[in-house]
Amino acid sequence: MRVNFTVNGRPQEADDVWEGESLLYVLRERLGLPGSKNACEQGECGSCTVRLDGVPVCSCLVAAGQAEGRDVVTVEGLADHARRRACGTAPGTSLDAARAWQPRGTGQDADAELAPVQQAFIDAGAVQCGFCTPGLLVAADELLEHRPNPTDADIREALSGNLCRCTGYEKIMDAVRLAAARQGEGA
């Protein structure tokens, strides 16, 4: 079957989709967007977290056909999503741009390709092997969108569906606190 939906602000079409396939598989294998990670395939690890109509979900548990006509944001579109939130508009992220994405942006250049939460993860040293990072970024970004001043308990709860086997979570907590503090200063 064919699935038409919006991915990172741009309309996309996926063909030859098997009816039992997950949204995660469509993103990775049909659209060539490997940012959302495929690990447990049972919703336990959160590394495939994306926004579906704004809501964080495990894309491995969304049937491809359920994404028809819906709006999906993946980690590849997080910078664009943050820009849209800040400025009201953003151009969206094309598949080519998403595939060519590199983690630049450690500098201060104006069109940094990182969302503030991504920059905070780098600055706080919250990335080790990096496998869980995309899911954590999507979940943390959504938290900060709705709760600009989260308590530690809020952060723990918001990230409770994302497993990290490297960091012990402390640096991840630091990163989210840092992103929140910077967001507060900017406002």
Place this chain on the structure above:
Amino acid sequence: MDFLRPASWEEALAAKAEHPTAVPIAGGTDVMVEINFDHCRPEYLLDLTRIGDLYEWEVGDESVRLGASVPYTRIMERLRGELPGLALASHTVASPQIRNRGGVGGNLGTASPAGDAHPALLAAGAEVEAESVRGTRRIPIDDFYTGVKRNALAPDELIRAVHVTKADGPQQYAKVGTRNAMVIAVCAFGLALHPRTRSVRTGVGSAAPTPVRARTAEEFLAAALDEGGFWENGKVITPSVVKQFADLCAGACNPIDDVRGTASYRRHAVGVLARRTLTWTWESYRGSRRLSEGAA
């Protein structure tokens, strides 16, 4: 495999009548795991996510009509006052990502003895609104669970909503597991005080082939509270009564040994949860009595 995408409830019922083997999929948090691991290959998937009615709820005088697909997140955020037990139980399900998708309709569809909605529904009192092209019926929650992961739905029926009795007193839900998040219950316990009818209802999870009520314990406690005039005098419940209640709740279990815990641990833990939830709810009842007396 065919992916059926009804745009309305009537279309969904027609599709289910035409293809009784079709597997409904709502949040997908049970169904997709089965498909990802090739544990099931349904001929038809019946997507319910286009049917807006299933995501709505209505608060009535006596009960809340909760659409089958209302996600746990909504129940926690919006129905804590009317359905405190179910809201607490919802909060213990998995993680934010899962709670954003999964709901009570799917929990009832799966009918796992470990499903967190079940003890809360049993304790509050509820009826499942099942519908097919043949008509609508209300299945009392006590008759809904028929075996391990089996329920009373006919092959052509879908769950439209669950009618959950509004709380008329304190309710609690407690669950044993290794973490706060992402835990399938080792065992779980729901308790609802019903001061209006001077009764108490329970729900026990993961401690028998189906979710069950501890009826003997309920009857014992109601009689003891009555006899001692506790509902009226609001005194602390005699410790021996609490202990007997906890023992009877443990006795209502028929658990198994599995990877999550042994049968004897489960029986013990259910007794502990029964004692704790009774203490919490009774304290809360006494507190609200004092408040209303203070105001009078």
